[in-house]
Amino acid sequence: MDPNFLRIFICLWFFTSKVTSQQNYTKNLVLACDGTDKTGTIPDNLYTCNGKNKSCQGFLLFKSQPSYNSVLTISKLTHSDPSKLAHVNNVSLSANFPTNKEVVVPVNCSCSGKYYQANSSFVIPTSQDTYFSIANNTYQGLSSCDSLIDENIYNFTSLLPGYELRVPLRCACPTSNQILNGTEYLLTYSVYWGDTVPKLSDRFNVSIKSILVGNGFSEREEDPTLFPFTTILIPFSAKPDSIKTKIQTLQMQSPNRYVLNDNTKGKSKRGFYLCMGVLAASTFLVISCIAVFVACLNHEKKKENQTPNLKKWILPKEVVDGIADMDQAFRIFSLDELKMATNNFSVEFRLKGSVYRGILAGEEVAIKKMNTNVSKVVNILHKMNHFNLIRLHGICEDEGYFYLVYKFMENGCLKDWLCNEKFSFTQSWSQRIQIALDIAKGLQYLHNFTNPASVHKDINSRNILLDRNVRAKIANFGLARSTERGENGFVSMKLVGTRGYMPPEYLDFGSVTTKMDVYAFGVVMLELITGKDVILMHDGRRTEYLSTAMISVMAGEDLETKLGDFIDSNLRGNYGLELALAITRLSMSCLNRDPTSRPSMNEVASALVNIQMGSMKFLLSN
Secondary structure, three states, X not given: OOHHHHHHHHHHHHHHHHHHOOOOOOHHHHHOOOOOOOOOOOOOOOOEOOOOOOEEEEEEXXXXXXXXXXXXXXXXXXXXXXXXXXXXXXXXXXXXXXXXXXXXXXXXXXXEOOEEEEEEEEEOOOOOOOHHHHHHHHOOOOOOHHHHHHHOOOOOOOOOOOOEEEEEEOXXXXXXXXXXXXOOEEEEEEOOOOOOHHHHHHHHXXXXXXXXXXXXXXXXXXXXXXXXXXXXEEEXXXXXXXXXXXXXXXXOOOHHHHXXXXXXXXXXXXXXXXXXXXXXXXXXXXXXXXXXXXHHHHHHHHHHHHHHHHOOOXXXXXXXXXXXXXXXXXEEOOHHHHHHHOOOOOHHHXXXXXXXXXXXXXXXXXXEEEOOOOHXXXXXXXXXXXXXXXXXXXXXXXXXXEEEEEEOOOOOEHHHHHHOHHHOOOOOHHHHHHHHHXXXXXXXXXXXXXXXXXXXXXXXXOOEEEOOOOOEEEOOOOOOEEEOOOOOOEEOOOOOOOOOOOOHHHHHHOEEOHHHHHXXXXXXXXXXXXXXXXXXXXXXXXXXXXXXXXXXXXXXXXXXXXXXXXXXXXXXXXXXXXXXXXXHHHHHHHOOOOHHHOOOHHHHHHHHHHHHHHHHHHHHHO
16 A cells, blocks of 8 residues: 555544544543643543634533522523523523532533633632532532633632632534534533433433544444543534433442543542542432421421411512512511610611611621612512622511611721721732622623613612622612613613712713613722722812823823822832723723723623732732
């Protein structure tokens, strides 16, 4: 045979094999947690970017768990569009899923370098969380430990609660060959105990060959070994839906069925610990289910006993309807409970105005007394579940007064925190950037993940509260309104808000859109970096708005000197001019007089993440 022909044949065979499959199934190599593969020869962490398209609609299969068991919580965890997630699973936006129910999650899958990924983020909740537990427990193997290490700047030994991680999720787009063979979509499936290729083929009604080829298996190997917590790609000719999903039941398998790969040093031991961890988790899940069942019985009995007392209060029908859809943690309190919690609303328990500090069931809360109907606020808050939005614990009504019970925020409002001298020595650039990012994330959720989209209408530094870890939460939704997404908002006949934060289109025409919040956020960012009041005063007289003054500084000469004079004195000497300029320019873009020229909160949040990464590198280098 002609040697040249042989070389061409081998090259063609090699090329065809590569474009036909997304990635060779790497067994339990993906469970490694020792840093990203440095050779670049084995894409253990993510799928190779070798599809026909650089971006596409991808799908994940996620098993609902107690912390992530609703459309909103799962969409937040995976950064999926909640309306699309609800549609593909044939449920409503407010739906909850039973534990271990498989949920189809649509994601935007795109190339990042040489690998595909769907981008998400995750705020670390406890000091026990690690890259490994987040990848394999929280995200159920849909991400990998090594890819988390590669994507984030935090050392694996220094993860702390409150840190926000960038999470690359495993997804892929079909290759040209797959598209020619009828594959339009790929679903990333996390292997479960007892799964085999023939079983998955039968279950999803796809050919064994398409699964084998799509995951780099030999076509002669009809039943290759699959490892739990690893992923394989399931090819679909049409968008996958909830028809083939089910509630996974616990199955205790023989360890021999899942012999871990011992070709890589150290991997087998990790696999053994993983198996032991899964067995322990299974036992814990069974016990938890029993505990939940008992708790539900007790809850029902308790509710029956409390029913006569509820008749003492006549809550508006819309509030009662809203409460029916709320999390079980939401409560209707009696006035006696609140009096006991606040020592009969005594002066020493008053925080400010009609807001009191109290202790309920050993937990510190804030209780706000109002003489107006709160149904609108309750109906808005009960639809929301986000770390950066204040959480409503419960409500009480007595003789026309309403009492809203919130989580107590130890560091008060942002306005007071910036002005309080006792905090001045601990305030830093990184802390203030994190506060800005928290606010941006909260607004991003309001504008994109509520249906219809919501406008807060009164974003200002007094309506931003800080918890004990100085993490920000948006509060005071008394002026919030819903507006149909994609529409041009609406016109308000009555102007209400806070001076210095209201955009020109609202003052001139009463126009209300999500860009109204973007403008106000730009002002709050100026407060964060300057420490100045939104209304500048001289000799007790108002001179101009902070936003107007900063616009003049940025448009004038000798920018470095003038900007340096505006920066909060607590931060001077503790920042780089490039960092200060980046934040100020982002703020200026939010303050654009033309609302259509302002960035969306998606863009703002993305920019702040980049600024945060840059600031951490700057601090580490200094």
